[in-house]
Amino acid sequence: MTFDRSNLEHVARLAMLDLSDDELDSLAKDLDHVLSHFEAIQKIDVSDIDDTDLAKTITTPLRADTPAGSLSNEEATKQSARAEGGLFVVPKVIG
């Protein structure tokens, strides 16, 4: 596959990355390279190989439904750029 500049612009927009022209050119090239690498791996026939044992038996650890406390409002908000009345203040998100 080829990963070109327009693919990169799309992904960068979704990830909210502001890339310069130079960056777009060089990153598109790098990512195209990475993807062709994986393309090569994808071609390997693994149809007769079982999943690894680990993936079959390891389950996600579970937590008991017991409250473990929270941060105070001061602690929670003090690291934000701006808070008012205990709420985080963010740029307006709806018209």
Add this chain to the structure above:
Amino acid sequence: MTTHYEAVIGLEVHAQLMTRTKIFCGCENRFGAPPNTLVCPVCLGMPGVLPVLNERAVELAIRAGNALGCDIRSRSVFARKNYFYPDLPKGYQISQFDQPVCEGGHVPLGDGRSIELTRIHLEEDAGKSFHPEGGGEHSLVDLNRCGVPLIEIVSEPVIRSAEDAYSYLVNLKRILEYTEVCDGNMEQGSLRCDANVSLRPVGTTTLGTKTELKNLNSFRATRLGIEAEIARQEKILTGGGTIRQETMQWDADRGVPVPMRSKEEAHDYRYFPEPDLPPLLLSQEKLRAVRDAMPELPDAKRERFQTEYGLREYDAGVLTDSAQLARFFETVVKHFPHADRAANFLMGPYLRLQKEQEGDDLLPVEPEALAQLLALEKGGAVSPAAGRQVFEAMVRTGKAPADLVKELGLEQISDDGALQTVVDEVLAANPEQVAEFLGGKEKVLGFLMGQVMKATRGKGNPGVLTPMLRASLEAKRG
């Protein structure tokens, strides 16, 4: 020739699970706390933290799947759904994508039909943003809700009318409440509904372009919103136009669906398996344990109410219509072991008052207090008519029934002398009706009894009064 269209509707219902804590951290899952006081580094999305799945959330998701006849997958996988919005501090929502915890199943519509489900998956809720009026260039964010456990219940696109969508939601809510999976509170947002709506010419099978209708936060909004969206699309199509795929928001005040500002490429979520959580494997023992702990479902409860309490089918149906009311009834009967009287009172004065108050919620009376009132009535301390007045006062004031009987002066009059005086006065004041009775018109007895009860302000003991009134009338035959 005009083309006739049929609607194709699929519903996505988000239900908050009744756990004590959030899905991936130990913050409390509670509505109404001061903003940003139920948050921690995990749900705030601080760097370096790891989510740990809440076992209870998993159990409740399986329970919902059992109640709705789903297949429970022994292996399910969490996935990242990536998007940017201020109420989602991590920049992604942990959800499930191609391997959800439940697949298939159905929601009964209550009339023999049912709607098939695609899936039920586990995910985390986002926070809440506020957009203050005249708030200038800013929005405000409360992250208490961020990380609250949700199940999303997705129906197949097989619903054909707003009426059926309404009925689907009513029945789904009832099952979730019954199984104590979700408290079903639509006002507080613990149950939320989005609808995918499209139209197609009758007789065709290809799906038309759909719109997603959000903000259907009550039963009424669901019905009206879908009806309005169907009408809007029909108008466009019959006028030769085409439907744009977009997200609409139901404006309940204006009664119209309005397009939401389209978030650019919002639907490109770039799902991938959640690297912080290994797959969830469920053993047969675990599935059995959850099944063994299943609460009683509505149909089973209705049958049990008939056999255990000797109720008629209709009465059992009314009393088991909501899990809350059924639980209330059973608590009353535990303290006042006369199921028929308790059932009559609930179906009569209780539900009437509830309806007057225009709410689905239980009245602010404890079942134990109602049991006390019914015991007073049964013991003859208060007449049924006065009992209703006491009950209304209980709802109003929250006071104990025995105190209210005294306070309102509603002690039942069983004293023969006092009642005889009242009977004599009523007969003297209604000579025409007395004559009619003596002439053979038995029906008049009811009228005279009513007059006597009125004169005693509902306090007369009907058990004493009825024979007394008849005897006094008979005595007049001379």
